[in-house]
Amino acid sequence: MNTTRFLLIGIAFLLLPAANVSAQRVDSPQFGLKLGLNGTNLYDDAMAENRDGRIGFTGGGFVVIPLAKKGKLSVRPELLFTLKGSEFELNGFKSDYRLSYIELPVSLEYRLLGFINLHGGMWAGVLANANGETNDIVGTIKYATEDFQRLDYGYHFGGGLDIGNIGLHLRISRGLENINDAKAYFGSLKNSAWTLSFSTAF
Numbered sequence: 001m002n003t004t005r006f007l008l009i010g011i012a013f014l015l016l017p018a019a020n021v022s023a024q025r026v027d028s029p030q031f032g033l034k035l036g037l038n039g040t041n042l043y044d045d046a047m048a049e050n051r052d053g054r055i056g057f058t059g060g061g062f063v064v065i066p067l068a069k070k071g072k073l074s075v076r077p078e079l080l081f082t083l084k085g086s087e088f089e090l091n092g093f094k095s096d097y098r099l100s101y102i103e104l105p106v107s108l109e110y111r112l113l114g115f116i117n118l119h120g121g122m123w124a125g126v127l128a129n130a131n132g133e134t135n136d137i138v139g140t141i142k143y144a145t146e147d148f149q150r151l152d153y154g155y156h157f158g159g160g161l162d163i164g165n166i167g168l169h170l171r172i173s174r175g176l177e178n179i180n181d182a183k184a185y186f187g188s189l190k191n192s193a194w195t196l197s198f199s200t201a202f
Contacts, residue, residue: 027066027069028066029063029064029065029066030063030064030165030201030202031061031062031063031201031202032061032062032063032064032165032167032199032200032201032202033059033060033061033062033199033200034058034059034060034061034062034078034080034167034197034198034199034200035057035058035059035197035198035199036057036058036059036169036195036196036197036198037055037056037057037058037195037196037197038054038055038056038057038058038082038083038084038193038194038195039053039054039055039193039194039195040053040054040055040056040083040084040085040086040191040192040193041053041054041086041192041193042086042088042097042179042189042190042191042192043174043189043190043192044090044188044189044190051086051087051088052086052087052088053086054083054084054085054086054087054098056082056083056084056085057082057083058080058081058082058083058103058195058197059080059081060078060079060080060081061078061079062076062077062078062079062199063076063077064076064109064201065077072110072111072114073108073109073110073111074108074109074111075106075107075108075109076106076107076108076109076119076121077104077105077106077107078103078104078105078106078107079102079103079104080102080103080104080105081100081101081102081103081128082100082101082102082103082125082193083098083099083100084099084100084101084191084193085097085098085099085132093134093135093136093137094134094135095132095133095134095135096132096133096134097130097132097143097148097179097189098130098131098132099127099129099130099148099179099191100127100128100129100130101125101126101127101128101152102125102126102128103123103124103125103126104123104124104125105121105122105123105156105173106121106122106123107119107120107121107156108120108121111162115161115162115163116159116160116161116162117159117160117161117162117167117169118158118159119157119158119159119169119171120155120156120157120158121155121156121157122153122154122155122156123153123154123155123156123173124151124152124153125151125152125153126150126151126152127145127148127149127150127151127152129145130143130144130145130147130148131143131144131145132147147180148179148180149177149178149179149180151177152175152177152179152191153175153176153177154173154174154175154176154177154190154191155173155174155176156171156172156173156174157171157172158170158171158172158195165200165201165202166198166199166200167197167198167199167200167201168196168197168198168199169195169196169197169199170194170195170196171194171195171197172193172194172195173191173192173193173194173195174190174191174192175190175191175192176190177190178190179191
């Protein structure tokens, strides 16, 4: 018990200087860059089975616009390039989707204790490229970008640490739009993802 207590006290002393640095952030907008990993999958109304997610990456730029002094509350729009997709089975047929989007997430951020980042918001995405295939009883059906909805949107929430100008965040996002075009015969497939990202502001 004493060892755990001393460890917690030591961690607190290590984080206090970082909290002071973060609390001294300027009250003007800050621009930055971020890069991270996506773990993506699909959820649906037709109950696809054996869903196997895909690991991709995301990256782009952002701006933090303070809404309160010392940067405790802010708005953070981002412009990202994001890879998504999944493998799954539906009605015994195996499918594989690979999607890439240009996304615009907008988050409301709150910094607890000056360095703990809590955020949530909405995002919209435009399909940049897509391909995929389905293996059914007649063979392999190929898909291209025009077989998917061009616009996607949804919500996200997450948290992490902001130490000075460096951030490490974990975010969960859910799409609200059926990504299939009207001519696709699957259920209402929607994007979902977790993202672990590293960011730097300047």
